[in-house]
Amino acid sequence: xxxTDVESILKGAGVSPTSNxxxxxxxxxxxxxxxxxxxxxxxxxxxEKSSVFRVLTLLEAHGVIHTMxxxxxxxxxxxxxxxxxxxxxxxxxxxxxxxxCRQTFCLEDSQVPEVQTPEGFSxxxxxxxxxxxxxxCSRE
Numbered sequence: 550x551x552x553t554d555v556e557s558i559l560k561g562a563g564v565s566p567t568s569n570x571x572x573x574x575x576x577x578x579x580x581x582x583x584x585x586x587x588x589x590x591x592x593x594x595x596x597e598k599s600s601v602f603r604v605l606t607l608l609e610a611h612g613v614i615h616t617m618x619x620x621x622x623x624x625x626x627x628x629x630x631x632x633x634x635x636x637x638x639x640x641x642x643x644x645x646x647x648x649x650c651r652q653t654f655c656l657e658d659s660q661v662p663e664v665q666t667p668e669g670f671s672x673x674x675x676x677x678x679x680x681x682x683x684x685x686c687s688r689e
Contacts, residue, residue, distance in 0.1 A: 550578040562611040573604040583625030620646030647683035
């Protein structure tokens with residue numbers, strides 16, 4: 550994803566495309582898998598952790614990214630697939646955490662099962678995490 554694509558996503562969400570925001574979003578979009586704050590900061594050696602965190606908070610508030618817990622209690626961030634910047638069922642997919650290599654994978658073709666909630670409850674997000682061994686680790 551190039552800077553023009555990233556800037557278009559930001560503008561579509563009503564976010565001004567500053568250099569820090571473009572850098573952070575480009576790293577997340579290029580990763581192809583959820584990334585932690587530390588992984589994003591490591592990829593962007595020029596930005597401090599607090600600056601990256603402020604950008605992540607803003608992007609999540611505008612529906613550009615969403616957060617999931619990776620199976621170890623670490624927040625990871627990934628690009629939303631929704632086009633209207635409102636978290637939707639398209640972003641509620643299953644994730645898989647490999648207990649050997651400690652990578653988190655998006656299983657986008659595996660949708661989160663629908664859960665019936667009692668009257669008055671409104672679901673805003675779902676964190677559906679499977680844990681085990683990924684194909685690469687299973688072959689070892």
